Amino acid sequence: MKKVLMGNHALSFGAMLSRSQVIAAYPITPQTQVVELLSEMCADGTLDARFIKVESEHSAMAACIGASIAGARTFTATSAQGLALMHELLHWASGGRLPIVMGNINRAMAPGWSIWSDQNDSLSQRDTGWMQFYCSSNQEVLDTVIQAFKVSEKLSIPSMVILDAFSLSHTYEVVNIPDQADVDAYLPPFDPLYRLTPDDPHAFNGLTSPEHYFELRYKLERDMEKAPALIEETGREYERQFGRYLGLADNYLCEDADVVLVTSGTAGSTARVAVDDLRKSGVRVGNLRIKVFRPFPFDTVRRILKNKKKVAVVDRNISYGHHGIFAQEVKSALYGQGEGTTVFGYVCGLGGRDITPQTFREIVDYARTHEAPEEGILWIGVKR
Amino acid sequence: MKKDKKMTLTLPVEEYIGAGNLACQGCGANLALRYVLKALGPKTVLCIPACCWAIIDGPFPQSCASVPIFHCAFEAAASTAAGVKAGLEMVGDHETTVVAWAGDGGTFDIGLQALSAAAERNDDILYVCYDNEAYMNTGIQRSSATPFGAWTTTTPVKFFKDRPKKDIDAIMAAHRIPYQATGSIAFPEDVFKKAKKAKETRGTKFLHILAPCPTGWKSRPEDSVKLARLAVQTGLFPLFEVENGEKYTLNVKVKDKKPIAEYLRLQGRFRHLTPDQIQAIQEDVDRNWARALKKFEAS
Amino acid sequence: MTKKKEGKKIVFQSEKEMPMMAMSLGSMLYNKTGSWRNIRPEIKTEACIRCGLCWKFCPDTAIEIEDELPVVDYDYCKGCGICAAECPAGCIVMVEERR
Numbered sequence: 001m002k003k004v005l006m007g008n009h010a011l012s013f014g015a016m017l018s019r020s021q022v023i024a025a026y027p028i029t030p031q032t033q034v035v036e037l038l039s040e041m042c043a044d045g046t047l048d049a050r051f052i053k054v055e056s057e058h059s060a061m062a063a064c065i066g067a068s069i070a071g072a073r074t075f076t077a078t079s080a081q082g083l084a085l086m087h088e089l090l091h092w093a094s095g096g097r098l099p100i101v102m103g104n105i106n107r108a109m110a111p112g113w114s115i116w117s118d119q120n121d122s123l124s125q126r127d128t129g130w131m132q133f134y135c136s137s138n139q140e141v142l143d144t145v146i147q148a149f150k151v152s153e154k155l156s157i158p159s160m161v162i163l164d165a166f167s168l169s170h171t172y173e174v175v176n177i178p179d180q181a182d183v184d185a186y187l188p189p190f191d192p193l194y195r196l197t198p199d200d201p202h203a204f205n206g207l208t209s210p211e212h213y214f215e216l217r218y219k220l221e222r223d224m225e226k227a228p229a230l231i232e233e234t235g236r237e238y239e240r241q242f243g244r245y246l247g248l249a250d251n252y253l254c255e256d257a258d259v260v261l262v263t264s265g266t267a268g269s270t271a272r273v274a275v276d277d278l279r280k281s282g283v284r285v286g287n288l289r290i291k292v293f294r295p296f297p298f299d300t301v302r303r304i305l306k307n308k309k310k311v312a313v314v315d316r317n318i319s320y321g322h323h324g325i326f327a328q329e330v331k332s333a334l335y336g337q338g339e340g341t342t343v344f345g346y347v348c349g350l351g352g353r354d355i356t357p358q359t360f361r362e363i364v365d366y367a368r369t370h371e372a373p374e375e376g377i378l379w380i381g382v383k384r
Numbered sequence: 385m386k387k388d389k390k391m392t393l394t395l396p397v398e399e400y401i402g403a404g405n406l407a408c409q410g411c412g413a414n415l416a417l418r419y420v421l422k423a424l425g426p427k428t429v430l431c432i433p434a435c436c437w438a439i440i441d442g443p444f445p446q447s448c449a450s451v452p453i454f455h456c457a458f459e460a461a462a463s464t465a466a467g468v469k470a471g472l473e474m475v476g477d478h479e480t481t482v483v484a485w486a487g488d489g490g491t492f493d494i495g496l497q498a499l500s501a502a503a504e505r506n507d508d509i510l511y512v513c514y515d516n517e518a519y520m521n522t523g524i525q526r527s528s529a530t531p532f533g534a535w536t537t538t539t540p541v542k543f544f545k546d547r548p549k550k551d552i553d554a555i556m557a558a559h560r561i562p563y564q565a566t567g568s569i570a571f572p573e574d575v576f577k578k579a580k581k582a583k584e585t586r587g588t589k590f591l592h593i594l595a596p597c598p599t600g601w602k603s604r605p606e607d608s609v610k611l612a613r614l615a616v617q618t619g620l621f622p623l624f625e626v627e628n629g630e631k632y633t634l635n636v637k638v639k640d641k642k643p644i645a646e647y648l649r650l651q652g653r654f655r656h657l658t659p660d661q662i663q664a665i666q667e668d669v670d671r672n673w674a675r676a677l678k679k680f681e682a683s
Numbered sequence: 684m685t686k687k688k689e690g691k692k693i694v695f696q697s698e699k700e701m702p703m704m705a706m707s708l709g710s711m712l713y714n715k716t717g718s719w720r721n722i723r724p725e726i727k728t729e730a731c732i733r734c735g736l737c738w739k740f741c742p743d744t745a746i747e748i749e750d751e752l753p754v755v756d757y758d759y760c761k762g763c764g765i766c767a768a769e770c771p772a773g774c775i776v777m778v779e780e781r782r
Contacts (some may be wrong), residue, residue, distance in 0.1 A: 024463075059498050062457060202453075442707070446707055
């Protein structure tokens with residue numbers, strides 16, 4: 001069935017179709033519509049779930065953690081300050097091996113108050129052990145939630161499904177909504193190996209000495225390393241059933257490109273428009289839109305970028321005291337992969353500053369006219 | 385004749401916390417959990433935030449308890465328990481009692497927000513605060529449950545705690561939860577009865593159990609039960625129940641209150657108090673007791 | 684009611700033997716807290732009035748009832764002295780632990 005949905009509602013439908021059983025969430029602009037619709041769905045019986053109206057995002061994640069260890073499929077959504085408030089518990093969910101799926105609307109971190117698109121909130125959480133999926137269409141959002149549940153539950157690792165504030169969360173697009181029966185066939189009920197139950201009593205998360213902690217974290221990382229292949233495999237399965245494949249990254253005309261843009265989120269779909277435009281005037285440019293940031297898709301990135309002369313990474317984020325985060329990670333992935341690739345790291349769009357096809361023309365133009373970047377960070381659009 | 389006499393046991397024999405645990409000698413928190421679990425039985429899960437019991441249970445991969453435990457973040461006991469309850473119900477378990485088992489730090493201070501929210505929603509959880517009146521697990525720092533006059537590492541003798549103990553029972557009564565009660569480890573049958581009553585009640589239940597700590601109170605380990613008894617007999621810690629924030633029932637009537645000095649004298653944390661300060665504490669106890677009595681009479 | 688309590692300390696040789704999260708797999712009985720004592724309780728059973736208070740007030744469940752009499756499990760008794768302090772018949776005495 002096709003419906004015109006905003007990105008936030010695509011998240012709600014994804015959570016609903018995945019038969020989430022416990023939802024605990026706290027409102028924050030621009031996430032509110034996600035939970036409002038889910039609340040309605042719970043109230044009118046469309047979704048058989050308990051909706052816990054918590055008093056903060058920290059409690060939202062705590063309640064999800066409790067519900068998940070009890071054996072229920074859990075979902076929540078947040079943004080910026082809310083995500084930051086959950087930070088302590090993001091570690092708890094991943095270390096506790098709980099396959100919670102969370103929607104995060106990429107919004108700039110305060111101060112000053114901002115409700116507009118920026119990736120620092122989710123990227124500040126990149127080390128917490130959560131998988132991170134960056135979406136650029138509402139169809140992708142809905143499809144990703146369903147697949148995230150499947151991958152998370154197989155690996156016992158939580159996932160974040162990430163949308164840009166307003167440019168995706170509040171933008172209406174046509175979304176193909178799968179039938180519940182088809183989703184049920186794809187995504188079986190949550191059946192965890194270990195649960196909190198008097199039938200099999202254990203104490204979870206007790207004091208863990210240096211004698212054991214290392215191995216537990218080793219296991220988390222080893223399981224995370226299985227994720228890229230699993231994401232591709234479950235993605236192919238999804239494609240067979242629903243006709244749409246997501247995968248780890250979107251390779252658009254990179255094969256013969258002199259300059260490859262590396263993008264994520266909605267900037268990634270704007271980049272495609274710019275690529276088409278530039279190709280018309282004979283510029284050989286391509287776009288690699290990274291969909292899965294954690295686990296980092298090393299093989300895909302290396303395969304596509306290895307022999308490229310110039311790579312222009314576009315970050316809507318920054319790690320203060322270093323560079324844009326995708327730029328750092330791309331450079332580290334290319335380390336030791338052979339010479340000849342120059343990476344240009346651009347930072348633009350912070351705090352919701354618009355990223356347009358013109359932005360990309362500027363980016364490509366600079367890359368084409370310089371042998372190497374003049375600065376570690378190439379700031380685009382800042383009024384200097 | 386003595387050989388024919390039977391042992392009088394006023395509580396069921398079954399134990400749910402075992403030996404080999406890491407509690408200090410004379411730990412009041414152990415007795416508190418022992419009695420509560422006897423009342424709740426095996427179909428119970430505990431959510432334990434950072435507190436002494438996070439350690440007492442034992443390190444991974446061992447546990448001294450025979451009920452499931454989920455160790456959770458410090459400020460999140462009530463929220464985690466609410467989530468566990470919702471999750472259990474969604475997977476078809478409507479029987480298991482979900483307990484948040486927290487110390488005073490995780491209840492009066494860092495965990496108060498989550499507790500208030502759970503109570504306001506009337507989540508079907510039993511929240512038990514075992515109160516040893518300071519952050520004992522981290523080495524005896526003051527909490528808002530620390531009584532006036534007490535030494536702690538963050539309220540050293542020169543700057544002893546000069547604010548009264550936060551009235552958590554009044555705070556919980558303001559939420560109009562179906563059932564709450566105070567308890568003392570010196571009155572195990574009373575704790576047992578209240579835990580049983582809580583188990584039968586739907587909605588948010590709150591038990592506030594005084595659990596003396598020899599290590600933090602600088603008292604002798606053998607005095608833990610005596611102190612828990614004196615706290616009640618001096619009128620300092622009345623044993624009562626409240627239903628729906630309105631109906632107050634006094635469980636242990638104290639006719640002639642023992643002088644508070646008798647209680648304070650056994651604890652090194654009060655050793656620095658002058659007779660004037662002790663007198664001030666006595667007057668405070670008297671005032672609070674009189675005020676409490678009015679509530680009980682009005683109900 | 685009692686048999687000698689036994690517990691094993693679990694040791695992992697490899698991460699492959701470990702659960703994926705910190706999850707208990709055994710009891711604390713391997714930890715013989717009796718070694719913490721400086722003083723030990725001795726019960727004069729002839730004077731015992733069978734009130735059950737010593738059993739009831741032991742924080743470590745180290746007193747058990749066998750044949751209508753309290754028996755101290757010295758493997759785990761931490762020597763806190765509560766049983767001696769609470770016994771109404773005064774038949775429990777704390778004596779210096781012999782090593």
